[in-house]
Amino acid sequence: MTAPVLSIHGLTKAYPGVVANSDVSFDVRQGEVHALLGENGAGKSTLVKMIYGLVKPDHGSMTFQGTPYAPAEPRAARAAGVAMVFQHFSLFDALNVAENVALGMEDPPRLADLAGRIREVSETYGLPLDPFRTVGDLSAGERQRVEIIRCLLQDPRLLIMDEPTSVLTPQEVEILFQTLRKLTAEGVAILYISHKLEEIRALCDTATILRLGKKVATCTPADTTARQLAEMMVGTVLHTPERSGRALGDVALELSELSVRSPSAFGCSLKGVSLAVRQGEVLGLGGVAGNGQDELLGALSGELRSAPDMVRMHGTPVGALGPMERRRIGLLCAPEERLGHAAAPDMSLTENAMLTGSLREGLERRGFLDWTKAKGFAEAIIARFDVRTPGPGNAARSLSGGNLQKFVIGREVMQRPEVLVVNQPTWGVDASAAAAIRQALLDLAAGGTAVVVISQDLDELMEISDRFGALNEGRLSRIRPTSELNIEEIGLMMGGAHDMEVAHV
Amino acid sequence: MLKLEKRPQPSKAWVWLAPVVAVIATMIAGGALFALLGKDPLVAIRTIFWDPLFSEFAFFYRPQLLVKGAPLILIAIGLSLGFRAGIWNIGAEGQYIVGALTGAGVGLMFYPMEGWFIFPLMVMAGALGGWAWATIPAVLKVKFGTNEILVSLMLVYVAEQLLASMSLGLMKNPEGFGFPGSRNLQQYPSAHNAELIAGSGMHWGVVAALIAVIFAYVMLTRHILGFHIRLTGEAPRAARFAGVNPARLVLICLGLAGALAGLAGMFEVSGPAGRVSIDFNVGYGFTAIIVAFLGRLHPLGIALAGLLMALTYIGGEIAQSRLGLPAAAIQMFQGMLLFFLLAVDVMTNYRLRLTWREVA
Numbered sequence: 001m002t003a004p005v006l007s008i009h010g011l012t013k014a015y016p017g018v019v020a021n022s023d024v025s026f027d028v029r030q031g032e033v034h035a036l037l038g039e040n041g042a043g044k045s046t047l048v049k050m051i052y053g054l055v056k057p058d059h060g061s062m063t064f065q066g067t068p069y070a071p072a073e074p075r076a077a078r079a080a081g082v083a084m085v086f087q088h089f090s091l092f093d094a095l096n097v098a099e100n101v102a103l104g105m106e107d108p109p110r111l112a113d114l115a116g117r118i119r120e121v122s123e124t125y126g127l128p129l130d131p132f133r134t135v136g137d138l139s140a141g142e143r144q145r146v147e148i149i150r151c152l153l154q155d156p157r158l159l160i161m162d163e164p165t166s167v168l169t170p171q172e173v174e175i176l177f178q179t180l181r182k183l184t185a186e187g188v189a190i191l192y193i194s195h196k197l198e199e200i201r202a203l204c205d206t207a208t209i210l211r212l213g214k215k216v217a218t219c220t221p222a223d224t225t226a227r228q229l230a231e232m233m234v235g236t237v238l239h240t241p242e243r244s245g246r247a248l249g250d251v252a253l254e255l256s257e258l259s260v261r262s263p264s265a266f267g268c269s270l271k272g273v274s275l276a277v278r279q280g281e282v283l284g285l286g287g288v289a290g291n292g293q294d295e296l297l298g299a300l301s302g303e304l305r306s307a308p309d310m311v312r313m314h315g316t317p318v319g320a321l322g323p324m325e326r327r328r329i330g331l332l333c334a335p336e337e338r339l340g341h342a343a344a345p346d347m348s349l350t351e352n353a354m355l356t357g358s359l360r361e362g363l364e365r366r367g368f369l370d371w372t373k374a375k376g377f378a379e380a381i382i383a384r385f386d387v388r389t390p391g392p393g394n395a396a397r398s399l400s401g402g403n404l405q406k407f408v409i410g411r412e413v414m415q416r417p418e419v420l421v422v423n424q425p426t427w428g429v430d431a432s433a434a435a436a437i438r439q440a441l442l443d444l445a446a447g448g449t450a451v452v453v454i455s456q457d458l459d460e461l462m463e464i465s466d467r468f469g470a471l472n473e474g475r476l477s478r479i480r481p482t483s484e485l486n487i488e489e490i491g492l493m494m495g496g497a498h499d500m501e502v503a504h505v
Numbered sequence: 506m507l508k509l510e511k512r513p514q515p516s517k518a519w520v521w522l523a524p525v526v527a528v529i530a531t532m533i534a535g536g537a538l539f540a541l542l543g544k545d546p547l548v549a550i551r552t553i554f555w556d557p558l559f560s561e562f563a564f565f566y567r568p569q570l571l572v573k574g575a576p577l578i579l580i581a582i583g584l585s586l587g588f589r590a591g592i593w594n595i596g597a598e599g600q601y602i603v604g605a606l607t608g609a610g611v612g613l614m615f616y617p618m619e620g621w622f623i624f625p626l627m628v629m630a631g632a633l634g635g636w637a638w639a640t641i642p643a644v645l646k647v648k649f650g651t652n653e654i655l656v657s658l659m660l661v662y663v664a665e666q667l668l669a670s671m672s673l674g675l676m677k678n679p680e681g682f683g684f685p686g687s688r689n690l691q692q693y694p695s696a697h698n699a700e701l702i703a704g705s706g707m708h709w710g711v712v713a714a715l716i717a718v719i720f721a722y723v724m725l726t727r728h729i730l731g732f733h734i735r736l737t738g739e740a741p742r743a744a745r746f747a748g749v750n751p752a753r754l755v756l757i758c759l760g761l762a763g764a765l766a767g768l769a770g771m772f773e774v775s776g777p778a779g780r781v782s783i784d785f786n787v788g789y790g791f792t793a794i795i796v797a798f799l800g801r802l803h804p805l806g807i808a809l810a811g812l813l814m815a816l817t818y819i820g821g822e823i824a825q826s827r828l829g830l831p832a833a834a835i836q837m838f839q840g841m842l843l844f845f846l847l848a849v850d851v852m853t854n855y856r857l858r859l860t861w862r863e864v865a
Contacts, residue, residue: 303745324748335746344740346515354732355747367729395514 002030005158005189006051006069006082011060013046020046022213023060028158033180033190035200035221038210039233039430044193047210048160051191052084053077065157075106083151084160089143093136100135101150121152125179140288141172148179159183160191165199166456169288170491177203195233197226198459211235234431249279250314252450253300253331253419258310258319260299262474268292270299271474277419277450282441284465284482285454287494292474293454294336297423300452301333302326313419327359330418334409336427336454338401342408345397349389352396353378353411360415377414385410386436402429406437413440420444423454438464458490470494509855519853524799524806527846528813534845535838544828552828553820553838566823568706570815572777576601576769578714578811580793582721583765585802587758589725590737594759596642596657597766598790599664600635604767605774606671607634609781612696613676613687623695627771628709635767636760638664643759647752653759661790669783676781686782690775698776710772714811717765721804734758766790795843814839 004027013021021043028034038044049055051062053071062069064080071077074084091100098115102108109117115131122129127145135143144164151159161180165173180190180203194200200207201221209216209232216232258273270292277283287293298304299311301323308317313329335341343352354374358364363374378392385406389399396404409425425441426434442464445451454471455461461468462482469479470493477493532554536546557566580597587594594600608631615623642656676687690696701707725731737744737754745751769789778785796814800807821835 301746302748322748322750323746327748333746337742340740341742341746344736344743346739347736351732355736355743358729364729368727369729369732371727398513 002032003066004028004063005030005065006191007063008047008051009061009063011047011050011057011062013050013055013057019213021050021057021210024210024213024215025060026208026215026218028189028191029206030157030189031184031187032205033184033192033203035204035207036191036193036210037195037197037200037207037229037233039195042210042233043213044210045162046213048084048162048191048193051077051158052082052160078154078156081155081157082160083154083156083158085144085147085151085162085164087162087164087166089147091135091143091146094134096132096134097129097138097146098131100146101131101153104150105153117153118149121149125152125182126175127179140290141168141175144168144176152183156188158189158191160193162193163195164192165194165196169494170458170487173199196459197221197229200229201226209233230431236432248281249448251276252279252314253277253452254312254315256310256312258299258306260295260304260306262292262295263298263304267295268474270295273471273474273476275469275476275479277452279418279448279450280445281467282445282451282453282465283479284461284468285452285471285476286456286458286461286468286490287454287471289456291471293423293456293471295474296471297333297335297421297454300326300331300421301335302331324359327356327415330416332356332412332415332417332420334412334420334422334425336423338404338408339397343396343404346395348378348395349382349387349392349399349407350375350378352407353381353392356411357415381407381410381414384414385440386433402433405429406433409437409440413444417444417449419450419452421452421454424456425453426455426457426460434460458487462487462490468493508858509851510858511855512853515853516856519849520801523849523853524801524810524846526849527799527842530845530849531838531841534841538834538837539830542830542834544830549824549828549830552824553817553835556823557816557819564704566819568700568704569819570812571706571711572708573818574811574815575708575711575714576773576789577793577796577814578808579710579717579769579772580762580766580790581796581800581807581811582714582717582804583762584793585797585800585804585807586721586725586734587762588738588797589802590734590754590758591741592755592758593654594639594642594657594762595654595794596639596659596661596790597762597793598786598788599657599661600638600763600766601770601773601790602661602664602668602786603638603770604631604635604763605770605778605785606668606676606781607631607767608771609687609690609696609774610671610676612690612693612775615695616688616693619695621695624698624709624775627696627775628768631767631771632764633767635770636764638767639759639763640756643756646759647755653755657759665786668781668785672781672783672785678780687780689779691779696775698772700776708772708776710769710776713768713772714808718804718808725804730757766793792839795839798843799846814842817842 006028009025011021011024024047036044046055050057053074053076069080071080098111098118101118102111102114108114118129118131127149129142129145129149135146164176168176184190192204204221206218207221208218211233221229254276256274258270260270262269268291295304299306302321303323306319308319311319313331318326339345344355350371354363354369357377361377363370363377375392381387382389382392387407388403409422412420425437429437441451441453453461453465465482467479468482468485468490470477472494532550536550539549540546557563580601584594584597608627611630612623612627638660641660642653645651645656646653672685672687678686678688698708698710725735733744733749733754736747737749774781774785792814796810797807800810817839824830825832825835
């Protein structure tokens with residue numbers, strides 16, 4: 001066993017009302033990929049922020065390469081040899097790669113010298129990147145390379161990566177893994193945060209699991225099943241969603257050559273999307289974020305209008321109808337963004353139940369609202385979907401992400417949709433809530449609803465969908481039965497236009 | 506040290522406490538201001554808040570409360586609907602002027618004919634005039650994406666020119682010996698918005714304000730349109746998802762606000778003011794913005810805030826004449842009210858927390 005690069009002893013950090021980390025201790029060894037696993041809110045982020053000098057621990061100590069280590073700010077952490085790749089990139093679209101890297105440096109060299117070093121590092125680690133390309137033109141995977149290279153130029157001993165694969169196609173993930181393996185071979189330690197269990201089993205040497213701010217276990221992921229890992233994270237036994245065999249009915253929703261311009265300058269317009277979903281069928285749509293998912297949901301919910309014939313419900317053209325009219329005929333949607341799109345943050349759950357339920361739940365008569373009935377509807381959603389909240393009078397923003405997600409999905413599910421479209425139904429939701437949401441979607445399909453699930457979580461799509469298609473730059477791939485697909489084929493479907501080549505070294 | 510911490514949800518107590526604390530803070534800061542000007546602060550505050558209601562001349566001031574409060578409330582109710590939806594109509598003053606012109610114009614048109622139908626026609630004309638003036642920024646916003654703040658504000662100055670032109674030209678009293686200004690509608694019974702009970706200050710405008718308060722309250726709490734207005738203000742994207750048509754909402758909110766401001770102008774010109782004149786407008790349309798926010802954009806709050814604002818106007822005038830306080834000091838006092846309200850408002854969504862430990 002190699003020596004620990006970083007040792008953490010009893011780190012504790014409390015915020016008003018919550019203990020984010022309580023007495024966490026573990027070692028990260030030289031040359032290993034160490035996974036940090038846990039649900040949302042388990043305290044992973046706080047822990048790495050303490051290591052990176054963004055947050056000061058209340059108690060506990062750290063040693064880095066044998067010497068006591070207590071960074072007061074990220075600059076001190078970087079000077080000691082700790083680098084971090086954040087989940088959200090901090091890059092300027094209008095500048096080129098070298099300029100972006102220079103901006104992050106304390107004492108940047110001349111741009112031409114820097115470009116040379118960027119080329120050198122990118123070739124050594126199999127991350128092809130032209131230093132003079134404008135960042136705005138790069139794919140998500142390439143932007144991540146910029147961030148990684150920025151870190152590697154500091155020659156770090158410990159590299160922290162926060163959910164690096166959430167924006168990558170499977171092929172891009174493979175490239176990233178090769179890079180990380182190369183780094184560990186040189187003795188760099190990597191602290192890898194993720195909640196994708198299969199990925200961790202494939203990549204990581206050791207895993208530390210956090211639950212509610214405490215360390216639950218340290219184990220070897222390769223020797224542990226994904227299910228065991230998940231159960232350690234959640235602390236309970238998980239139920240796999242069950243799908244019953246079901247007969248498919250008529251085509252409920254049909255898109256033919258749907259093209260819609262994105263309302264946002266940075267959005268992705270839809271280009272000739274065609275698909276058909278039958279009653280009782282679950283269609284999964286994958287794709288890297290920003291490839292037309294939001295626009296597709298908008299075009300289905302009625303927020304974006306198209307030519308009438310481009311969207312049909314049971315053969316009737318609905319492309320020109322607004323959200324209310326579409327709800328009337330049973331086309332319901334749940335957008336990805338919970339706060340501000342699916343729900344109004346400062347409004348109560350009762351008011352948020354009214355938001356989409358007014359029509360189908362009869363909460364409104366001739367324009368006048370029945371708040372008693374709306375409260376009853378909200379209470380029914382809370383009861384059936386196990387939403388943890390003191391009551392329907394609470395503001396939507398007071399709920400945790402997972403609980404609010406259960407509420408907004410439940411709100412649509414309970415309205416007996418003919419067609420239900422959901423975007424990222426389990427994004428940021430803990431494992432047991434995610435299982436409950438998936439089960440609800442499958443139950444709905446079993447009852448004859450046509451379900452469209454747009455998601456970036458491939459495991460989720462493989463688990464619940466009958467057929468699978470991928471969005472890429474606003475176009476939809478061929479739709480194929482899920483049972484005959486493997487992850488690699490899916491990756492190729494998702495990759496579409498922006499396949500990334502691997503440098504040959 | 507003191508630290509602001511976001512509340513998980515808005516505090517219900519502070520929503521109602523904030524205006525009270527703001528009024529008290531205004532009294533304290535205003536009192537200090539008056540003391541610096543060499544006046545007894547207690548006397549000044551009493552003159553402004555107490556004398557109009559309870560002094561020996563209160564019988565004279567009390568009706569003024571309704572006369573000054575009604576247009577403020579009527580306009581502020583209309584503005585509050587738009588403000589709730591994030592539609593910023595700053596030009597109520599112009600809509601108020603145009604409503605007065607169209608209302609008075611219809612009345613003058615019938616002069617000297619008498620008839621019960623003349624006043625109702627004037628009411629309709631006043632509302633329509635205000636509506637039309639407010640629809641200009643609304644249509645420009647919907648069609649061309651212009652900023653309604655600028656357009657509605659600039660139209661105030663256009664309306665003022667229109668008012669001057671009317672009082673010097675088309676509507677000038679032919680028997681007025683060349684003086685600018687229209688005939689006095691108070692002397693034209695069919696067009697006069699007289700007091701309903703003599704000496705009470707209660708005219709049709711007060712009734713309209715009361716109806717507007719009830720109407721707005723029911724709409725905001727019980728009707729889908731009010732729900733959509735609130736939703737649009739709080740989460741525009743969620744409103745579109747719910748099925749709100751933003752363009753339609755802009756037309757409705759600006760139109761309603763304009764119609765109410767127009768009504769206020771019409772009731773004023775046919776009642777307390779009596780005639781169209783160059784200096785007819787006294788800033789109700791702008792003060793109503795303060796009233797709307799002071800009343801938390803809530804109809805009942807606006808009714809109270811309108812009366813409070815009217816009180817500071819009347820009390821301010823008394824203080825000017827009796828104590829010799831400068832008019833600017835009174836205006837500053839009124840401004841402080843909004844200033845403190847906005848400051849105290851932070852407490853609705855945040856709480857103060859004392860921390861002794863150094864924050865990392």
